[in-house]
Amino acid sequence: MPRPPHHIRAVLFDIGDTLWHSRAAPPPGEFRRLAAGRAAAALREFGIHHEDPSLVARTAWVAMEEAMRTARATDCAEPDYGLVSQRALAGIGLDLSREEAAALLESTYISGIEGGKAPFADALSTLTELRRRGFRLATVTNRAFGGERFRTDLRDAGLDIGWDAEAVSVEVGFLKPHPAIFEYALHRLGIPPGEALMVGNSLAEDVLGAQQMGIPAAWRRSAPDAEGVTPDYVFDELAELLGLPILAGPG
Numbered sequence: 001m002p003r004p005p006h007h008i009r010a011v012l013f014d015i016g017d018t019l020w021h022s023r024a025a026p027p028p029g030e031f032r033r034l035a036a037g038r039a040a041a042a043l044r045e046f047g048i049h050h051e052d053p054s055l056v057a058r059t060a061w062v063a064m065e066e067a068m069r070t071a072r073a074t075d076c077a078e079p080d081y082g083l084v085s086q087r088a089l090a091g092i093g094l095d096l097s098r099e100e101a102a103a104l105l106e107s108t109y110i111s112g113i114e115g116g117k118a119p120f121a122d123a124l125s126t127l128t129e130l131r132r133r134g135f136r137l138a139t140v141t142n143r144a145f146g147g148e149r150f151r152t153d154l155r156d157a158g159l160d161i162g163w164d165a166e167a168v169s170v171e172v173g174f175l176k177p178h179p180a181i182f183e184y185a186l187h188r189l190g191i192p193p194g195e196a197l198m199v200g201n202s203l204a205e206d207v208l209g210a211q212q213m214g215i216p217a218a219w220r221r222s223a224p225d226a227e228g229v230t231p232d233y234v235f236d237e238l239a240e241l242l243g244l245p246i247l248a249g250p251g
């Protein structure tokens with residue numbers, strides 16, 4: 001009998017636009033209004049006044065996005081967002097500690113249900129069925145904010161299934177497609193690359209990152225963000241994963 005190409009024992013999931021989406025997100029103006037309110041509250045807490053909390057929120061956020069973009073285009077090392085925010089806010093006359101700047105930045109992150117995050121309709125049932133079949137399940141996600149906040153957002157979205165491993169870029173120190181974040185997940189699961197399947201919607205981060213590590217990848221069809229990347233599997237709805245022969249049961 002020929003061996004199937006992969007004996008899969010674990011499935012690694014990207015989160016954004018793979019397991020949840022933000023179609024119900026508030027309009028940008030509402031995000032900005034909320035973020036400005038949070039920035040004002042954070043500054044009040046530090047006993048600092050700034051006449052334009054909107055500018056404060058925007059300055060910290062833009063600096064974070066810029067740092068993340070640069071990291072993605074270069075070494076994929078997660079920036080120190082507290083430091084990034086501290087420097088940017090110093091540029092508009094705010095003298096904050098790194099910790100204060102980090103707290104202010106995170107406070108302006110409108111996330112979870114408030115940010116309009118909702119799971120895809122078949123996300124939980126697909127994860128539950130994969131687990132029933134004996135697969136170990138892990139997240140491999142690029143996010144600037146991890147910790148309890150992220151776990152709460154997952155829980156609120158009904159996606160806190162008791163993950164066997166969670167690789168969050170800001171906690172691991174590297175962004176997908178860097179091998180370190182995949183290695184982290186595999187290490188936590190205690191399995192070699194060929195026994196995992198990566199599932200995600202980004203060719204550049206999920207598919208390429210996984211394949212470079214020897215992990216096969218299933219791509220949730222989306223607007224392509226890379227050229228010359230060929231996923232091992234392609235699907236449109238999560239439930240289709242359950243029909244893949246390699247996911248019939250752990251190898």
Ligand SMILES: [Mg+2]
Nearest residue numbers: 014016017201
């Ligand atoms: Mg994604």
